[in-house]
Amino acid sequence: MNKRFKKGTSIILTGVLMCSFAGSALAVEDAQAKLPAVIDKVQTLGVSQMYGTILSMTKENDLTMLEVKFADKDDTMIFYVGEETFVVDAMTGLPMDLAGKENTTVSVYYGPAVTMSLPAQSPATAVIGNIDQDAKFPLYAKVEDVRQAANGDGIQITTNNGSRIITLPKDIAISPYLTKNIVTIDDVVKDAEVLLWYDIMTLSMPAQATADKAILLRVPESSEEIAYEPLLETAETPVNTMTITSDSVTAFINGQEIPLNHYINEQGEMMVPARTVSEALGYDVLWNEGTVILTIKDGARSATYTIGSTDYALNRMRLQLKSAPENKDGVTYVPISFIVEALETEVTIDGELLAE
Numbered sequence: 001m002n003k004r005f006k007k008g009t010s011i012i013l014t015g016v017l018m019c020s021f022a023g024s025a026l027a028v029e030d031a032q033a034k035l036p037a038v039i040d041k042v043q044t045l046g047v048s049q050m051y052g053t054i055l056s057m058t059k060e061n062d063l064t065m066l067e068v069k070f071a072d073k074d075d076t077m078i079f080y081v082g083e084e085t086f087v088v089d090a091m092t093g094l095p096m097d098l099a100g101k102e103n104t105t106v107s108v109y110y111g112p113a114v115t116m117s118l119p120a121q122s123p124a125t126a127v128i129g130n131i132d133q134d135a136k137f138p139l140y141a142k143v144e145d146v147r148q149a150a151n152g153d154g155i156q157i158t159t160n161n162g163s164r165i166i167t168l169p170k171d172i173a174i175s176p177y178l179t180k181n182i183v184t185i186d187d188v189v190k191d192a193e194v195l196l197w198y199d200i201m202t203l204s205m206p207a208q209a210t211a212d213k214a215i216l217l218r219v220p221e222s223s224e225e226i227a228y229e230p231l232l233e234t235a236e237t238p239v240n241t242m243t244i245t246s247d248s249v250t251a252f253i254n255g256q257e258i259p260l261n262h263y264i265n266e267q268g269e270m271m272v273p274a275r276t277v278s279e280a281l282g283y284d285v286l287w288n289e290g291t292v293i294l295t296i297k298d299g300a301r302s303a304t305y306t307i308g309s310t311d312y313a314l315n316r317m318r319l320q321l322k323s324a325p326e327n328k329d330g331v332t333y334v335p336i337s338f339i340v341e342a343l344e345t346e347v348t349i350d351g352e353l354l355a356e
Helices: 007-017 274-280 336-341
Strands: 048-060 063-070 076-081 086-089 105-110 120-129 139-142 145-148 155-159 164-168 173-176 193-198 207-218 240-244 250-253 256-259 270-273 283-288 291-296 302-306 311-314 317-320 326-328 331-335 345-349
Touching: 048 076, 063 105, 076 105, 086 193, 086 207, 120 139, 139 155, 256 274, 270 274, 270 336, 274 283, 274 331, 331 336, 336 345
Parallel strands: 076 120, 086 120, 164 207, 173 207, 240 345
Antiparallel strands: 048 063, 048 105, 063 076, 105 120, 139 193, 145 155, 155 164, 193 207, 240 250, 250 256, 270 331, 283 291, 291 302, 302 311, 311 317, 326 331
């Protein structure tokens, strides 16, 4: 893939972010945003998304500064569009010229660097324009994991902090951005950036969908040829152990004694503090708008849960338990069955080993 970053542009971006945008933009009549029928808020690690109307455009050196009004509130943001920003026509998937696009609706991905000024300012990662209300348009994503599809037809990629699995069939229409290179799903590797077109997502955790079109925006410079692992295979990992006594406020996790408040829920199942146990087992804990994603530090295992839902996820596969996570006195508790089945832990309560 062609390199499109320029050191000069990066220096300009850094300098611009250190100061407020000088002067107010010219007043432009506020056009009503023409939004898609379903607004799909996407949260990629370190990247946020907004929909809105372009109020004004200002050129400064190699940067274009867009002032965009949010579709669902009166606030605006200023986005810096440079050589490294992906600017794409939602209908064609081709690079798009922003000239003359004032008063049109765009979807902007930005961050993580955002100023504290009013309006807030940030470099734009991607700008998607020509959004038609009745047609689907692409969503930006960074590939977090790649596996061979279970049926052998293409690959499955994990995105959005582990909360989505998107299948790319082997015959998917996939094209590059700003080059004439021929690309295939074999070029979609971990940390690659993509635009994906897809319709229906499942309500499972994580959510799943099948893309019918994709654009490979960028691949990591050091990407190497990889052999995809089958989706249903999991890496061999050491067995975790957890020992609890019903009348004790401590437990032993992998031999280490830790404080552990617990209680029995209405289904008769023991509930334990999620973060305390997860971190003791070596998981990083990430909150994402009500969904919690647990990732083992070596990347071999992951699990996901949502407060109030009995649907869980284990290594990108749906798992349903009889008890849902609960919030009690500001602490999230999960059923002990989640620790056994999703976090792959041998749990012993009062000397009795729980079976999966």
